[in-house]
Amino acid sequence: MADAEETIVLAEMADKYGGRRQALKKVKEHYTKDTLNRLAAQNYAQAGSAYFALTEQGLAAGRQAKRAVSVLRIFCAEILGLTQKETAGHLQTLLGGITPALLERYCTLIGHAYSHKIPEGACCAQAKAHNAETVLPLNQLPVGVDALVIYVQTSQRPELLKLYDLGIHPGKTVRLQQLYPAYIIATEQGRLALDNTLTGFIFVQRT
Amino acid sequence: MTKTLLLIGQNFSGKTELFHNLAENGRIKTIYYPQTGIPYEESFTRIGGERCRLINTPGIYTLIPTSEYEIITLDLILSRQPDKIIFVMQENTLKSSVLIMIQLAELGIPFIVNYVRSVSGAAYVFDRAKLAHTFNAEVVFSSPVFEPSARELKKALERGSKPRWVGNYSRAVEKTLQTFVREFQFQIRSKISLRFLSLMLLLGNKNIAGWLRRNYPPALSRKMLKYMDSRYELANAFAIANRWESLGGNLCRAVWRPEQPRGLRLSYVLEKYSLKFIWDAVIAALSLIFMFGFVNLCGSKMLVNFFYRELLGKYFIPFCTYFLTGWFGDGFLAAFFVGPYGLLTTGLAYALAVMLPLLASFFFAYALLENSGYIDRLSLTFNRLLKLFGLNGYAAPALLFGCCKIAALHKTRTLYTRRERALSLLLLIFFLPCVSQLVIVFNLLTIIPRHYALIFLGVLLGQLFILLNLRRLLPGGTGSHYLSELRPLHLPDPGKVFSAVWAYTRWYLRAICPLIIGISLLLFLSDAVGLLGLLKNLFAPFTVVFLDLPEAFTDSLILGLFRKDLSAVSLYDLANNGMLNSIQVLVACLFISLSAPCLGFVSELGRQRGWRQALLIFALSTAYAFTIAALVNKILRI
Numbered sequence: 001m002a003d004a005e006e007t008i009v010l011a012e013m014a015d016k017y018g019g020r021r022q023a024l025k026k027v028k029e030h031y032t033k034d035t036l037n038r039l040a041a042q043n044y045a046q047a048g049s050a051y052f053a054l055t056e057q058g059l060a061a062g063r064q065a066k067r068a069v070s071v072l073r074i075f076c077a078e079i080l081g082l083t084q085k086e087t088a089g090h091l092q093t094l095l096g097g098i099t100p101a102l103l104e105r106y107c108t109l110i111g112h113a114y115s116h117k118i119p120e121g122a123c124c125a126q127a128k129a130h131n132a133e134t135v136l137p138l139n140q141l142p143v144g145v146d147a148l149v150i151y152v153q154t155s156q157r158p159e160l161l162k163l164y165d166l167g168i169h170p171g172k173t174v175r176l177q178q179l180y181p182a183y184i185i186a187t188e189q190g191r192l193a194l195d196n197t198l199t200g201f202i203f204v205q206r207t
Numbered sequence: 208m209t210k211t212l213l214l215i216g217q218n219f220s221g222k223t224e225l226f227h228n229l230a231e232n233g234r235i236k237t238i239y240y241p242q243t244g245i246p247y248e249e250s251f252t253r254i255g256g257e258r259c260r261l262i263n264t265p266g267i268y269t270l271i272p273t274s275e276y277e278i279i280t281l282d283l284i285l286s287r288q289p290d291k292i293i294f295v296m297q298e299n300t301l302k303s304s305v306l307i308m309i310q311l312a313e314l315g316i317p318f319i320v321n322y323v324r325s326v327s328g329a330a331y332v333f334d335r336a337k338l339a340h341t342f343n344a345e346v347v348f349s350s351p352v353f354e355p356s357a358r359e360l361k362k363a364l365e366r367g368s369k370p371r372w373v374g375n376y377s378r379a380v381e382k383t384l385q386t387f388v389r390e391f392q393f394q395i396r397s398k399i400s401l402r403f404l405s406l407m408l409l410l411g412n413k414n415i416a417g418w419l420r421r422n423y424p425p426a427l428s429r430k431m432l433k434y435m436d437s438r439y440e441l442a443n444a445f446a447i448a449n450r451w452e453s454l455g456g457n458l459c460r461a462v463w464r465p466e467q468p469r470g471l472r473l474s475y476v477l478e479k480y481s482l483k484f485i486w487d488a489v490i491a492a493l494s495l496i497f498m499f500g501f502v503n504l505c506g507s508k509m510l511v512n513f514f515y516r517e518l519l520g521k522y523f524i525p526f527c528t529y530f531l532t533g534w535f536g537d538g539f540l541a542a543f544f545v546g547p548y549g550l551l552t553t554g555l556a557y558a559l560a561v562m563l564p565l566l567a568s569f570f571f572a573y574a575l576l577e578n579s580g581y582i583d584r585l586s587l588t589f590n591r592l593l594k595l596f597g598l599n600g601y602a603a604p605a606l607l608f609g610c611c612k613i614a615a616l617h618k619t620r621t622l623y624t625r626r627e628r629a630l631s632l633l634l635l636i637f638f639l640p641c642v643s644q645l646v647i648v649f650n651l652l653t654i655i656p657r658h659y660a661l662i663f664l665g666v667l668l669g670q671l672f673i674l675l676n677l678r679r680l681l682p683g684g685t686g687s688h689y690l691s692e693l694r695p696l697h698l699p700d701p702g703k704v705f706s707a708v709w710a711y712t713r714w715y716l717r718a719i720c721p722l723i724i725g726i727s728l729l730l731f732l733s734d735a736v737g738l739l740g741l742l743k744n745l746f747a748p749f750t751v752v753f754l755d756l757p758e759a760f761t762d763s764l765i766l767g768l769f770r771k772d773l774s775a776v777s778l779y780d781l782a783n784n785g786m787l788n789s790i791q792v793l794v795a796c797l798f799i800s801l802s803a804p805c806l807g808f809v810s811e812l813g814r815q816r817g818w819r820q821a822l823l824i825f826a827l828s829t830a831y832a833f834t835i836a837a838l839v840n841k842i843l844r845i
Contacts (some may be wrong), residue, residue, distance in 0.1 A: 159688060180484050192693060
């Protein structure tokens with residue numbers, strides 16, 4: 001992969017221009033001649049007398065760069081708790097030593113593409129497939145199957161905070177008993193009746 | 208300096224109702240918290256002869272802020288430094304409420320607990336003395352139906368003393384807290400305990416740090432924050448949270464003992480079938496037939512007959528009339544007590560001899576179902592149906608109180624959102640008639656040709672269709688969703704049923720009775736100054752020209768202002784005396800069924816939404832009913 005500065009530039013270009021031809025004059029307004037020449041030298045871009053465009057190879061590298069930048073930005077902001085200004089500084093450092101294997105680990109730490117707006121990588125698809133088999137909203141759990149509560153999205157529905165008092169929180173085992181007249185769930189403490197809408201915000205894992 | 212009282216509790220715990228109960232009339236100010244747009248209310252109240260500021264804070268689940276509401280509540284505690292706190296808790300949110308109480312005990316400000324529990328469906332045996340002793344805090348009971356007496360609360364507030372800690376933390380945490388308190392106790396003057404401040408700093412609470420920076424000299428606040436920073440470890444936060452969790456769990460077990468329901472085996476069949484397709488509707492229908500059949504047989508036919516017709520009609524009223532006219536002649540004073548709109552003959556007679564027996568029998572049937580745990584099942588059964596109207600199962604108990612619409616409207620106050628309250632109000636005004644009125648209207652419909660009765664039902668169904676579509680126009684999003692615990696069904700406990708009947712009856716006597724008596728006084732005064740006669744003369748041409756009804760119908764209308772069922776009875780008499788033909792009966796039935804509810808309902812509406820809105824709703828619904836009845840009349844006469 002290219003160095004940190006080039007990675008950021010490639011990510012920006014892939015996002016902004018895609019594979020389309022751009023007027024060289026317009027591109028030069030944002031990037032230095034030296035940067036453009038370096039990209040062309042590595043076969044990431046084609047530069048004619050009046051136009052500029054990313055090559056297939058450049059576009060692929062750009063997409064990967066965009067993913068790396070997005071993942072690391074979220075990592076800095078959410079895991080390290082850095083401000084936007086601090087993130088900009090750290091990004092250069094982290095991008096410098098990034099490898100595809102490391103990027104996957106960072107991606108795992110932030111919870112993959114389906115919980116953030118970032119380009120999906122191979123690890124995201126793999127995790128999605130794995131979780132689809134095990135973690136699912138309560139309204140997709142078959143009747144009579146035991147499941148472990150993984151996450152309750154109380155930010156979406158504050159009334160779900162009541163579940164804590166009714167004995168449902170991450171780590172507790174529940175079983176969907178029947179779907180009529182509402183979703184009826186058996187817990188260690190007793191039974192609950194919930195609307196379908198609310199069950200969509202409770203994520204469980206089959207045990 | 209004016210003392211400050213803070214009202215704290217979880218969302219939908221009944222804070223606002225309590226606030227309105229305590230606040231000085233008409234002096235409630237809604238304030239929007241800067242930069243958030245989240246409102247909180249402020250007013251004044253008198254405690255022990257002293258005028259205190261009363262603040263109703265946004266709902267919280269913990270004092271460690273995780274949401275905007277919690278940040279605002281903590282900010283209000285810090286900035287207003289209340290002298291006393293009223294904590295409102297509900298039986299169905301025990302764990303989180305106990306957690307808040309533990310945090311309040313650390314806060315060091317005297318607090319009292321307003322414990323809201325179900326009247327007859329209580330799931331726990333509650334040790335009031337133990338809770339009061341644990342926190343050194345007074346505990347006052349209330350129920351979702353009636354507010355606690357303001358006097359009882361105020362007395363508790365007068366007595367309120369410094370709370371007691373409920374337990375210690377690990378040795379390392381305790382040492383840090385004690386050192387902090389020792390170090391800064393002479394430099395910080397605050398009603399909030401230093402122990403609470405240091406605990407919050409150990410938990411990494413940024414709001415407390417900001418408050419210290421804003422309110423104390425930079426050198427002092429820097430010293431405090433530096434001290435706590437040096438001792439801040441993530442492990443401390445976990446240790447404190449775990450300790451609270453275990454303390455809360457132990458307290459819950461010590462204070463609340465789950466009640467052992469009786470007769471579980473007997474209810475097994477009901478338990479199973481009350482949640483099965485079709486069967487749930489069958490059981491719900493049977494229970495409603497039982498409930499309203501009981502009200503009709505026991506309340507309406509036996510008790511009202513005995514109290515109103517026999518006791519009052521044959522003995523008490525003639526006796527009073529004889530004595531009062533003997534003493535005062537046929538003048539104003541005699542009319543005030545025993546005249547056509549007199550206090551004894553209408554106000555007290557309807558409130559105590561008609562409504563009270565009717566409602567007491569309803570309360571008995573309702574308490575029986577509530578105590579057996581069936582009311583929750585009924586709510587669940589009606590959940591899907593009510594969703595069509597933009598409501599949910601929570602609205603079912605309120606609509607069941609439709610036996611008397613004033614009571615039903617009063618109960619809708621417990622619904623979660625403004626939109627739900629508005630929708631249930633629309634249903635009560637335009638679709639659900641008073642049960643006693645409904646019986647008479649159906650009797651009237653049986654004496655007219657069947658196709659006219661079908662027109663009546665068609666208009667009501669059309670109205671229902673309009674309501675179904677109208678809900679989309681109301682602002683306020685999708686409303687709340689149904690989430691409830693399903694307790695096992697069991698045999699009712701007679702003691703609890705009777706105490707619930709007494710609780711509901713006391714609520715009726717305190718909340719509804721004064722409205723009925725007030726309306727009777729209003730009618731008497733209107734009659735005395737000639738306003739009633741003027742109204743009759745004013746409306747008579749309209750009823751004659753547009754509705755083609757005789758002038759005598761205006762008397763039924765005036766009675767309808769007082770009680771809708773009386774209006775229906777008067778109409779029944781007119782029809783039986785041959786003064787109305789079939790079309791006239793249909794038009795009159797339509798008008799009294801669709802028109803604005805009685806003045807008692809309007810008074811309750813005024814209490815909830817303000818007089819301007821109540822009168823507007825009254826005028827609009829009357830005009831609407833008049834238009835529909837006039838249209839049906841003119842179409843049938845083409």
